[in-house]
Amino acid sequence: MESGQMLNGGRERGRHGRSGFWWVFAGGLFVGVIGFLGFHFLLMDGYTNSLEMCISCHEMDGVYKEYQKSVHYKNPSGVRVTCAGCHIPHGKGVVDYTDKVLDKVIVGGRHLYHHLIGTYPDAASFEKSRHRLAQQVWDTMRKRDSRECRQCHTYEAMQFADQQRSAANKHERMMQEGTKTCIDCHTGIAHEVPEEPASGEGKAP
């Protein structure tokens, strides 16, 4: 009787031990999956990629008003390109995914930092820095060979015959030679190109 109980108890413990492992495993998997989904949809997409999020800080800057007048905001085809479309890496491969994570953390973190410490207390101070910030954007786009533009526009998909002669000539040549990238010829497509301020103004803080 007693030994039977003991045996039973022993077996119970064994069973608990094993199911305990499965509980931990299932729990870990659950946390992992939720964590990844949270990371993917909250950090990588959703709110942090939305127009609303960007303009929560940039609404008062000229950049938003100018963008609203641009063809990337409204056009006959009804396709809206949001801020993230041009400013955040969004390709499908592992390299783009990594670039996107780094961009969100490092560039996004820098925006948040300057926002919190109040580097630009008013619209005028931001305005003075626009040329320097634009320069940063051009550098990044050149370094990436205008990869964000190319997610939507490709030479292969262009109907050269329907483009202005000067545009078609340039595009056909660049398709062969590749010596210039989109942003070399297409600055100021969503915002006005900011004027270079008088020397000394708009320096990096």
Ligand code: HEC
């Ligand atoms: C928390 C406020 C805040 C949010 C949200 C924010 N920004 Fe910024 N952004 C800033 C500040 C402040 C700067 C100036 C940074 C500096 O001086 O280096 C800046 C600079 C920029 C620049 C200039 C180039 C650069 O990287 O410095 C671009 C482009 C830009 N933001 C785009 C975006 C986009 C796109 C989003 C949405 C995905 C966004 N910002 C969201 C505050 C913000």
Ligand code: HEC
């Ligand atoms: C998410 C897709 C998307 C991205 C990213 C994008 N574009 Fe566009 N672009 C469009 C659409 C859509 C139009 C408007 C087509 C139409 O006329 O209906 C357009 C129009 C244009 C035009 C024509 C301008 C005009 O006034 O008619 C130029 C030039 C252009 N894009 C360059 C660029 C460059 C350079 C980049 C990168 C910095 C870029 N685009 C990024 C989708 C995109």
Ligand code: HEC
């Ligand atoms: C060597 C300069 C040059 C390069 C590089 C270049 N373009 Fe252009 N593109 C032009 C010129 C010039 C025009 C006509 C004037 C304009 O719309 O700015 C034009 C026009 C366009 C248009 C409007 C076409 C139309 O007729 O509606 C689009 C869209 C465009 N370019 C996208 C791009 C994209 C995307 C890239 C990179 C893959 C690119 N371009 C690279 C010079 C260039």
Ligand code: HEC
């Ligand atoms: C079609 C691509 C495109 C879209 C959409 C776009 N930008 Fe830009 N942005 C650029 C380019 C290119 C520059 C570099 C300066 C230039 O050529 O106008 C730039 C520059 C900037 C700068 C640097 C300061 C300046 O005046 O140049 C800020 C800040 C910025 N963008 C924020 C935004 C925000 C916020 C949105 C959405 C409301 C947005 N951008 C949408 C292409 C884009």
